[in-house]
Amino acid sequence: xxxxxxxxxxxxxxVDSTNDYAKRLILEEGxxxxxxxxxxxxxxxxxxxxxxxxxxxxxxxxxxxLRCPYETELIGQLSFVAxxxxxxxxxxxxDELKLFCKWPNDVITSExxxxxxxxxxxxxxxxxxFAVLGIGVNIGNYPLESDLNWPATSLRAHNIKITPDxxxxxxxxxxxxxxxxxxxxxFSVIREEWLHNVYGLGQAITVKLPNRDYTGIxxxxxEHGALWLEDQKGNLNRIISGEVFY
Ligand code: BTN
Numbered sequence: 001x002x003x004x005x006x007x008x009x010x011x012x013x014x015v016d017s018t019n020d021y022a023k024r025l026i027l028e029e030g031x032x033x034x035x036x037x038x039x040x041x042x043x044x045x046x047x048x049x050x051x052x053x054x055x056x057x058x059x060x061x062x063x064x065x066l067r068c069p070y071e072t073e074l075i076g077q078l079s080f081v082a083x084x085x086x087x088x089x090x091x092x093x094x095d096e097l098k099l100f101c102k103w104p105n106d107v108i109t110s111e112x113x114x115x116x117x118x119x120x121x122x123x124x125x126x127x128x129x130f131a132v133l134g135i136g137v138n139i140g141n142y143p144l145e146s147d148l149n150w151p152a153t154s155l156r157a158h159n160i161k162i163t164p165d166x167x168x169x170x171x172x173x174x175x176x177x178x179x180x181x182x183x184x185x186x187f188s189v190i191r192e193e194w195l196h197n198v199y200g201l202g203q204a205i206t207v208k209l210p211n212r213d214y215t216g217i218x219x220x221x222x223e224h225g226a227l228w229l230e231d232q233k234g235n236l237n238r239i240i241s242g243e244v245f246y
Pocket of ligand 1: 016017018019020042044045046047048049051053060061062063105106116117118119134135136137
Protein backbone atom coordinates (compact mmCIF):
# COMPACT_ATOMS: atom_id res chain seq x y z
CA UNK A 1 0.00 0.00 0.00
CA UNK A 2 1.16 3.49 -0.81
CA UNK A 3 -0.81 5.96 1.25
CA UNK A 4 -1.37 9.45 -0.09
CA UNK A 5 1.35 11.80 1.02
CA UNK A 6 0.20 14.50 3.40
CA UNK A 7 2.14 17.59 2.39
CA UNK A 8 3.49 19.83 5.13
CA UNK A 9 4.44 23.23 3.72
CA UNK A 10 7.25 25.34 5.13
CA UNK A 11 6.90 28.77 3.55
CA UNK A 12 9.89 31.11 3.64
CA UNK A 13 10.40 34.64 2.35
CA UNK A 14 14.02 34.13 1.39
CA VAL A 15 16.44 31.25 1.75
CA ASP A 16 19.83 30.32 0.31
CA SER A 17 18.39 27.32 -1.55
CA THR A 18 15.21 25.38 -0.76
CA ASN A 19 17.15 22.17 -1.52
CA ASP A 20 19.85 23.06 1.02
CA TYR A 21 17.23 24.07 3.58
CA ALA A 22 15.44 20.74 3.05
CA LYS A 23 18.70 18.82 3.44
CA ARG A 24 19.44 20.64 6.72
CA LEU A 25 15.94 19.75 7.94
CA ILE A 26 16.54 16.07 7.22
CA LEU A 27 19.92 16.04 8.94
CA GLU A 28 19.11 18.25 11.90
CA GLU A 29 15.46 17.55 12.58
CA GLY A 30 14.73 14.28 10.83
CA UNK A 31 12.13 15.91 8.57
CA UNK A 32 9.45 13.56 7.33
CA UNK A 33 8.33 12.57 3.87
CA UNK A 34 5.94 15.14 2.52
CA UNK A 35 7.73 18.17 3.89
CA UNK A 36 7.78 20.85 1.20
CA UNK A 37 10.07 23.84 1.50
CA UNK A 38 8.96 26.79 -0.60
CA UNK A 39 10.55 30.23 -0.76
CA UNK A 40 9.61 33.52 -2.42
CA UNK A 41 13.23 34.01 -3.46
CA UNK A 42 16.59 32.26 -3.13
CA UNK A 43 19.94 33.95 -2.60
CA UNK A 44 21.88 30.88 -3.75
CA UNK A 45 19.51 28.92 -5.98
CA UNK A 46 21.26 25.91 -7.46
CA UNK A 47 20.88 24.43 -10.92
CA UNK A 48 22.35 21.22 -12.26
CA UNK A 49 26.08 20.95 -12.94
CA UNK A 50 26.92 23.53 -10.29
CA UNK A 51 25.09 26.31 -12.12
CA UNK A 52 23.30 29.17 -10.43
CA UNK A 53 19.51 29.19 -10.63
CA UNK A 54 18.42 32.84 -10.79
CA UNK A 55 15.79 33.16 -8.11
CA UNK A 56 14.13 36.58 -7.80
CA UNK A 57 10.62 36.96 -6.36
CA UNK A 58 7.78 35.99 -8.68
CA UNK A 59 8.68 32.38 -9.55
CA UNK A 60 8.19 29.05 -7.82
CA UNK A 61 11.11 27.61 -5.87
CA UNK A 62 10.25 24.49 -3.92
CA UNK A 63 11.80 21.27 -2.63
CA UNK A 64 9.84 18.13 -1.82
CA UNK A 65 11.20 15.65 0.70
CA LEU A 66 10.46 12.03 -0.17
CA ARG A 67 11.55 8.90 1.66
CA CYS A 68 13.17 6.39 -0.63
CA PRO A 69 12.83 2.88 0.67
CA TYR A 70 14.02 1.59 -2.72
CA GLU A 71 17.39 1.38 -4.43
CA THR A 72 19.01 4.79 -4.69
CA GLU A 73 19.67 4.25 -8.41
CA LEU A 74 15.91 4.47 -9.01
CA ILE A 75 15.76 7.95 -7.54
CA GLY A 76 16.80 9.56 -10.85
CA GLN A 77 13.49 8.36 -12.27
CA LEU A 78 11.78 10.89 -10.02
CA SER A 79 12.94 13.68 -12.30
CA PHE A 80 10.78 12.20 -15.08
CA VAL A 81 7.89 11.94 -12.61
CA ALA A 82 8.36 15.59 -11.62
CA UNK A 83 8.66 16.81 -15.24
CA UNK A 84 5.35 15.18 -16.12
CA UNK A 85 3.77 16.75 -13.05
CA UNK A 86 4.89 20.20 -14.24
CA UNK A 87 3.42 19.58 -17.71
CA UNK A 88 0.17 18.31 -16.19
CA UNK A 89 -0.05 21.30 -13.85
CA UNK A 90 0.31 23.85 -16.65
CA UNK A 91 -2.15 21.91 -18.79
CA UNK A 92 -4.72 22.03 -15.97
CA UNK A 93 -5.03 25.83 -16.14
CA UNK A 94 -3.40 26.87 -19.43
CA ASP A 95 -4.07 24.18 -21.99
CA GLU A 96 -3.12 26.59 -24.79
CA LEU A 97 0.57 26.47 -23.84
CA LYS A 98 2.08 23.24 -25.06
CA LEU A 99 5.13 22.27 -23.05
CA PHE A 100 7.66 19.52 -23.68
CA CYS A 101 10.04 17.46 -21.61
CA LYS A 102 13.74 17.70 -22.38
CA TRP A 103 16.01 14.89 -21.29
CA PRO A 104 16.72 14.34 -18.54
CA ASN A 105 14.84 16.85 -16.41
CA ASP A 106 13.90 20.13 -18.01
CA VAL A 107 10.62 21.51 -19.24
CA ILE A 108 10.68 23.67 -22.38
CA THR A 109 8.26 25.46 -24.68
CA SER A 110 7.85 24.82 -28.41
CA GLU A 111 10.25 27.73 -29.07
CA UNK A 112 12.81 25.62 -27.15
CA UNK A 113 12.95 27.97 -24.18
CA UNK A 114 13.32 26.60 -20.69
CA UNK A 115 10.45 27.20 -18.30
CA UNK A 116 11.22 24.78 -15.46
CA UNK A 117 14.14 22.81 -14.09
CA UNK A 118 14.50 19.99 -11.60
CA UNK A 119 17.38 19.20 -9.28
CA UNK A 120 17.31 15.97 -7.30
CA UNK A 121 19.67 15.40 -4.41
CA UNK A 122 19.88 12.29 -2.27
CA UNK A 123 20.71 12.37 1.39
CA UNK A 124 21.12 9.38 3.66
CA UNK A 125 20.66 9.30 7.41
CA UNK A 126 21.80 5.98 8.87
CA UNK A 127 20.15 3.49 6.52
CA UNK A 128 17.36 5.78 5.38
CA UNK A 129 17.58 7.50 2.02
CA PHE A 130 15.72 10.68 1.23
CA ALA A 131 15.28 12.42 -2.09
CA VAL A 132 15.14 16.18 -2.11
CA LEU A 133 13.30 17.07 -5.27
CA GLY A 134 13.92 20.71 -6.14
CA ILE A 135 11.60 22.27 -8.69
CA GLY A 136 11.97 25.75 -10.13
CA VAL A 137 9.28 27.16 -12.40
CA ASN A 138 9.61 30.51 -14.20
CA ILE A 139 6.23 32.03 -13.53
CA GLY A 140 6.66 35.82 -13.42
CA ASN A 141 10.16 36.27 -14.78
CA TYR A 142 13.14 34.56 -16.35
CA PRO A 143 16.87 35.18 -16.65
CA LEU A 144 18.49 36.88 -19.60
CA GLU A 145 19.94 34.69 -22.31
CA SER A 146 23.42 36.04 -21.71
CA ASP A 147 23.33 34.47 -18.24
CA LEU A 148 22.47 31.02 -19.47
CA ASN A 149 23.58 28.12 -21.58
CA TRP A 150 19.99 27.75 -22.74
CA PRO A 151 17.37 30.47 -23.44
CA ALA A 152 14.55 30.78 -20.94
CA THR A 153 11.01 32.07 -20.76
CA SER A 154 8.18 32.36 -18.24
CA LEU A 155 4.45 31.75 -18.00
CA ARG A 156 3.89 35.52 -17.75
CA ALA A 157 5.74 36.00 -21.07
CA HIS A 158 3.01 33.81 -22.57
CA ASN A 159 0.25 35.88 -20.96
CA ILE A 160 -0.49 33.22 -18.40
CA LYS A 161 -1.15 34.51 -14.93
CA ILE A 162 -0.93 32.39 -11.80
CA THR A 163 0.71 32.94 -8.43
CA PRO A 164 3.58 30.69 -7.27
CA ASP A 165 1.38 29.51 -4.35
CA UNK A 166 -1.49 28.52 -6.63
CA UNK A 167 0.93 26.76 -8.97
CA UNK A 168 2.42 24.84 -6.06
CA UNK A 169 -1.00 23.59 -4.89
CA UNK A 170 -1.76 22.20 -8.37
CA UNK A 171 1.76 20.88 -8.77
CA UNK A 172 1.60 18.89 -5.52
CA UNK A 173 -1.69 17.36 -6.60
CA UNK A 174 -0.26 16.34 -9.99
CA UNK A 175 2.95 15.09 -8.48
CA UNK A 176 1.02 12.92 -6.03
CA UNK A 177 -0.81 11.30 -8.96
CA UNK A 178 2.32 10.55 -10.99
CA UNK A 179 4.31 9.49 -7.92
CA UNK A 180 1.57 7.02 -6.97
CA UNK A 181 1.59 5.60 -10.52
CA UNK A 182 5.36 5.26 -10.40
CA UNK A 183 5.23 3.48 -7.04
CA UNK A 184 2.44 1.11 -7.98
CA UNK A 185 3.03 0.47 -11.70
CA UNK A 186 6.73 1.20 -12.02
CA PHE A 187 8.74 3.36 -14.39
CA SER A 188 7.27 1.92 -17.61
CA VAL A 189 4.07 4.01 -17.44
CA ILE A 190 6.03 7.15 -16.64
CA ARG A 191 8.48 6.39 -19.44
CA GLU A 192 5.65 5.94 -21.96
CA GLU A 193 4.00 9.23 -21.09
CA TRP A 194 7.31 11.05 -20.95
CA LEU A 195 8.23 9.76 -24.44
CA HIS A 196 4.90 11.11 -25.71
CA ASN A 197 5.81 14.53 -24.40
CA VAL A 198 9.52 14.76 -25.06
CA TYR A 199 10.92 17.17 -27.63
CA GLY A 200 13.02 15.77 -30.46
CA LEU A 201 12.30 12.04 -30.36
CA GLY A 202 13.40 10.51 -33.69
CA GLN A 203 15.35 13.66 -34.57
CA ALA A 204 19.06 14.41 -34.73
CA ILE A 205 20.34 15.81 -31.45
CA THR A 206 23.68 16.42 -29.78
CA VAL A 207 24.34 15.33 -26.23
CA LYS A 208 27.22 17.15 -24.59
CA LEU A 209 29.19 15.31 -21.93
CA PRO A 210 32.07 16.93 -20.01
CA ASN A 211 34.73 15.48 -22.31
CA ARG A 212 32.95 14.67 -25.56
CA ASP A 213 29.82 15.27 -27.62
CA TYR A 214 27.62 12.63 -29.20
CA THR A 215 25.43 13.40 -32.21
CA GLY A 216 22.81 11.04 -33.56
CA ILE A 217 19.15 10.19 -33.72
CA UNK A 218 17.34 10.29 -30.39
CA UNK A 219 15.82 6.78 -30.37
CA UNK A 220 14.35 6.38 -26.90
CA UNK A 221 15.04 6.26 -23.18
CA UNK A 222 15.39 2.87 -21.53
CA GLU A 223 13.89 1.45 -18.36
CA HIS A 224 16.55 3.27 -16.31
CA GLY A 225 15.97 6.65 -17.93
CA ALA A 226 19.20 6.49 -20.00
CA LEU A 227 19.07 8.04 -23.49
CA TRP A 228 19.75 5.95 -26.62
CA LEU A 229 21.35 7.67 -29.55
CA GLU A 230 21.94 6.11 -32.96
CA ASP A 231 25.02 7.34 -34.80
CA GLN A 232 25.47 7.54 -38.59
CA LYS A 233 26.80 3.99 -38.72
CA GLY A 234 23.74 2.67 -36.95
CA ASN A 235 25.56 2.07 -33.65
CA LEU A 236 23.61 2.75 -30.50
CA ASN A 237 25.14 4.79 -27.70
CA ARG A 238 23.60 4.62 -24.25
CA ILE A 239 24.04 7.90 -22.39
CA ILE A 240 23.31 8.19 -18.69
CA SER A 241 23.93 11.89 -18.19
CA GLY A 242 24.62 14.91 -20.35
CA GLU A 243 23.02 17.95 -21.88
CA VAL A 244 20.82 17.76 -24.97
CA PHE A 245 21.04 20.31 -27.79
CA TYR A 246 18.59 20.30 -30.69
C1 BTN B 1 18.32 22.95 -13.52
O1 BTN B 1 17.57 23.00 -14.49
O2 BTN B 1 19.53 23.17 -13.64
C2 BTN B 1 17.72 22.62 -12.18
C3 BTN B 1 17.13 23.83 -11.52
C4 BTN B 1 16.50 23.54 -10.18
C5 BTN B 1 16.08 24.81 -9.47
C6 BTN B 1 15.28 24.52 -8.23
S1 BTN B 1 14.57 25.98 -7.54
C7 BTN B 1 14.13 25.10 -6.11
C8 BTN B 1 15.29 24.19 -5.77
N1 BTN B 1 16.28 24.88 -4.97
C9 BTN B 1 17.43 25.03 -5.62
O3 BTN B 1 18.45 25.60 -5.16
N2 BTN B 1 17.35 24.50 -6.85
C10 BTN B 1 16.05 23.89 -7.07
